[in-house]
Amino acid sequence: MLKRKSNMSLKNSFAGYALALVLTCATLLSAGTTVFAQADQIPTDEQAISNGKALFEDNCTVCHSVHERVVGPALKQVIEENRSLPWIISFVQNSQKVIQSGDKDAVALYNEFNKTEMPSFAFSPEQITSIVAYIKHETENPPVKEVAEVPEGGTGPAVSGGTGVSSEYLTILLVVLLVVLVLILIVLALIVSVLTGYLKKDQQLEEADREIVESKFDLQKLLTNKAFLGFVVFAFTAIVLKTVIDGLFMVGIQQNYQPKQPIAFSHKIHAGQMEIDCNYCHTGVRKSKSANIPSANICMNCHTEIKKDSPEIQKIYAALENDQPIEWVRIHNLPDLAYFNHSQHVKVGEVECQTCHGPIETMDVVYQYADLTMGWCINCHRETELNTEGNDYYTKLVQLHNEHSKEPMKVVDIGGLECAKCHY
Numbered sequence: 001m002l003k004r005k006s007n008m009s010l011k012n013s014f015a016g017y018a019l020a021l022v023l024t025c026a027t028l029l030s031a032g033t034t035v036f037a038q039a040d041q042i043p044t045d046e047q048a049i050s051n052g053k054a055l056f057e058d059n060c061t062v063c064h065s066v067h068e069r070v071v072g073p074a075l076k077q078v079i080e081e082n083r084s085l086p087w088i089i090s091f092v093q094n095s096q097k098v099i100q101s102g103d104k105d106a107v108a109l110y111n112e113f114n115k116t117e118m119p120s121f122a123f124s125p126e127q128i129t130s131i132v133a134y135i136k137h138e139t140e141n142p143p144v145k146e147v148a149e150v151p152e153g154g155t156g157p158a159v160s161g162g163t164g165v166s167s168e169y170l171t172i173l174l175v176v177l178l179v180v181l182v183l184i185l186i187v188l189a190l191i192v193s194v195l196t197g198y199l200k201k202d203q204q205l206e207e208a209d210r211e212i213v214e215s216k217f218d219l220q221k222l223l224t225n226k227a228f229l230g231f232v233v234f235a236f237t238a239i240v241l242k243t244v245i246d247g248l249f250m251v252g253i254q255q256n257y258q259p260k261q262p263i264a265f266s267h268k269i270h271a272g273q274m275e276i277d278c279n280y281c282h283t284g285v286r287k288s289k290s291a292n293i294p295s296a297n298i299c300m301n302c303h304t305e306i307k308k309d310s311p312e313i314q315k316i317y318a319a320l321e322n323d324q325p326i327e328w329v330r331i332h333n334l335p336d337l338a339y340f341n342h343s344q345h346v347k348v349g350e351v352e353c354q355t356c357h358g359p360i361e362t363m364d365v366v367y368q369y370a371d372l373t374m375g376w377c378i379n380c381h382r383e384t385e386l387n388t389e390g391n392d393y394y395t396k397l398v399q400l401h402n403e404h405s406k407e408p409m410k411v412v413d414i415g416g417l418e419c420a421k422c423h424y
């Protein structure tokens with residue numbers, strides 16, 4: 001009986017160490033994200049942050065995002081630029097007053113944003129402080145969503161800022177911790193073996209102790225050791241959980257969306273190698289809102305002769321015989337609340353298809369290249385010069401513009417940031 005007990009206690013103390021280690025690492029890991037938080041006048045409690053979030057979403061998201069420039073600046077900037085709380089409060093309560101007082105920062109911002117007036121908000125200092133608390137919280141915990149922005153997409157340079165540092169950081173932290181854990185376990189095992197070696201020489205050991213000292217390290221024992229199993233399960237769960245969470249945040253992000261199409265139609269062959277004009281198939285693109293997906297009849301202009309025995313081409317025949325349209329899966333899709341017009345961009349603006357759709361002529365299967373967010377539209381309107389040459393409609397406007405500005409006329413200057421232009 002006694003033998004048993006001392007055996008257990010040695011095992012237990014080892015188990016205790018391992019468990020304590022695992023727990024420490026777990027706490028460290030969860031603390032990793034909040035390490036940055038530093039105390040000052042901006043509250044960090046959940047109540048303030050959630051109040052601020054509600055206020056922000058109801059009043060500010062139309063023009064601001066924490067991480068991206070929209071109509072107004074990315075508000076993480078107030079944290080990064082270390083704006084003082086009283087300054088932010090007076091700016092939100094009445095930005096025009098601050099600007100007119102000649103405040104350098106405010107005037108610079110106002111000019112940077114083409115003298116867009118931010119509306120005044122009759123909020124109390126506490127309410128504004130809570131919004132700042134929310135902004136600070138978001139700045140320090142950027143959403144995982146941004147990780148999904150794969151580098152090949154996106155055209156607006158300001159849209160795809162600061163991608164996924166926090167998640168990468170966490171993964172590295174996790175791996176480092178696991179390595180450290182394993183190293184510590186190895187060191188512990190070494191210490192145990194050195195100690196037993198030393199004890200073996202000691203002739204005056206009691207019978208019970210001798211048995212423990214002489215017992216061999218065996219794999220089976222290790223595999224049935226609760227602490228060891230606990231550690232393996234912990235590591236495994238952590239990794240699986242992280243993968244699942246990352247996966248969940250990808251849902252709903254349409255960028256790079258590449259569904260399988262019913263017929264293996266390739267833009268690489270048709271638009272790339274054969275250089276068929278986009279307009280030949282997408283007949284609406286220069287004259288209407290929609291580009292249009294070609295009907296099977298257009299395919300038949302060629303495929304009555306070309307490759308007519310190919311099973312893929314047979315699918316076109318089948319569609320025509322059954323009088324059924326080919327069910328192409330739609331890739332690009334704006335929500336109903338937004339209005340986008342192809343002819344305005346392609347014909348009037350002379351924007352290349354590739355600017356928005358990427359290198360279509362190299363794609364065997366089309367995917368969504370840009371993220372199609374409001375910020376994406378707006379950034380381009382802010383940066384793109386108007387194509388005014390030979391367009392009588394613009395002659396007068398350009399004259400007026402040049403009288404008070406040295407900058408070239410951009411889409412913003414004809415109201416490209418006005419809500420009603422893009423929203424019904």
Ligand code: HEC
Binds near residue numbers: 055061064072115
């Ligand atoms: C109609 C658009 C609009 C709305 C709504 C709006 N803002 Fe602004 N905001 C701007 C613009 C534009 C600027 C840039 C300065 C300027 O042009 O006056 C700005 C600037 C700011 C700044 C200064 C940023 C800096 O870098 O220091 C803060 C802070 C701010 N806004 C907070 C808010 C908050 C909080 C709300 C919601 C309660 C809000 N804004 C709602 C348009 C808006």
Ligand code: HEC
Binds near residue numbers: 280281
């Ligand atoms: C021979 C006809 C043909 C030509 C030429 C062609 N396309 Fe297409 N395009 C299609 C068909 C069919 C589809 C639907 C199937 C698919 O997505 O691959 C499509 C789909 C697309 C889509 C995705 C539409 C969606 O669902 O959101 C884009 C974008 C596109 N084409 C752009 C272009 C551009 C840009 C060019 C010129 C460089 C071009 N296409 C040339 C036939 C054509």
Ligand code: HEC
Binds near residue numbers: 264274294302313
């Ligand atoms: C201007 C002529 C032309 C038009 C219009 C055209 N194609 Fe093609 N298509 C070709 C040629 C040429 C090939 C290449 C044949 C080869 O590989 O030798 C081809 C190849 C294909 C293939 C690959 C067939 C295989 O088995 O290799 C498919 C699928 C296809 N086209 C579908 C379509 C569809 C769908 C449309 C209508 C949206 C369409 N094509 C419109 C000329 C055309």
Ligand code: HEC
Binds near residue numbers: 292340346
């Ligand atoms: C300024 C950006 C921009 C340019 C330039 C552009 N597109 Fe698009 N395209 C879009 C957007 C945004 C959508 C989604 C529209 C929607 O859902 O209402 C789209 C959708 C499409 C679709 C899907 C079907 C449809 O009728 O809307 C096709 C096909 C397409 N574009 C082809 C083209 C071709 C071909 C060109 C060049 C001649 C072109 N696009 C130029 C932004 C652009």
Ligand code: HEC
Binds near residue numbers: 339349373422
């Ligand atoms: C690659 C740059 C680019 C992108 C991206 C872009 N646009 Fe434009 N947009 C333009 C240009 C250039 C014009 C000016 C065309 C002209 O001369 O009328 C324009 C004009 C417009 C106009 C008319 C503005 C006016 O005052 O008459 C609307 C509406 C519009 N775009 C909506 C959108 C929407 C919605 C999106 C996003 C889904 C979008 N645009 C994305 C470049 C872009």
Ligand code: HEC
Binds near residue numbers: 335416417419
């Ligand atoms: C150049 C075009 C353009 C302009 C200008 C524009 N928007 Fe948008 N807006 C969009 C597009 C495109 C979407 C859809 C984006 C998406 O699905 O992510 C959108 C989405 C929205 C949404 C829904 C957001 C959501 O998360 O569902 C709101 C609210 C909104 N816009 C308000 C405004 C207001 C207010 C203004 C004026 C200050 C404005 N927009 C100006 C193009 C524009």
